[in-house]
Amino acid sequence: xxxxxxxxxxxxxxxxxxxxxxxxxxxxxxxxxxxxxxxxxxxxxxxxxxxxxxxxxxxxxxxxxxxxxxxxxxxxxxxxxxxxxxxxxxxxxxxxxxxxxxxxxxxxxxxxxxxxxxxxxxxxxxxxxxxxxxxxxxxxxxxxxxxxxxxxxxxxxxxxxxxxxxxxxxxxxxxxxxxxxxxx
Numbered sequence: 315x316x317x318x319x320x321x322x323x324x325x326x327x328x329x330x331x332x333x334x335x336x337x338x339x340x341x342x343x344x345x346x347x348x349x350x351x352x353x354x355x356x357x358x359x360x361x362x363x364x365x366x367x368x369x370x371x372x373x374x375x376x377x378x379x380x381x382x383x384x385x386x387x388x389x390x391x392x393x394x395x396x397x398x399x400x401x402x403x404x405x406x407x408x409x410x411x412x413x414x415x416x417x418x419x420x421x422x423x424x425x426x427x428x429x430x431x432x433x434x435x436x437x438x439x440x441x442x443x444x445x446x447x448x449x450x451x452x453x454x455x456x457x458x459x460x461x462x463x464x465x466x467x468x469x470x471x472x473x474x475x476x477x478x479x480x481x482x483x484x485x486x487x488x489x490x491x492x493x494x495x496x497x498x
Contacts (some may be wrong), residue, residue, distance in 0.1 A: 367480030380460025428490035
């Protein structure tokens, strides 16, 4: 075994021993790192939105409002009117052939997502890419409305909020298959 591999092995073995010792300690013997998590801390990260709309915050937004926000905060990656980005890893948000065309079919919001609430949840939690969780709830509702409108899933004058968003029927809702149903 080379010296480099032997050192790596010893380092990893030592780390495993340290972790094992740390896990075996009782809380009273802990190294006092961190602090207990409070309910307020949990609430700040408990932002999951369920398909039926449970967890949606107060607020509202229209496609017209969302169009303005999209130009400012989204178009640089997702392209003009969500037609596709500046690189392959920035996907189109509109269009897309039906998934019955084959597994290689480009997946978009209109042909893949089963629930409109998923659009809100993902946008709120992960967008914009360079500043996730920076959008206000009204901005997320407006962006969601804009994207749904571009895909002709709602009208140009429809307002999305906690009541109307879960009512949007996505084209793939009844065809969505859980990839690993045995893990539920």
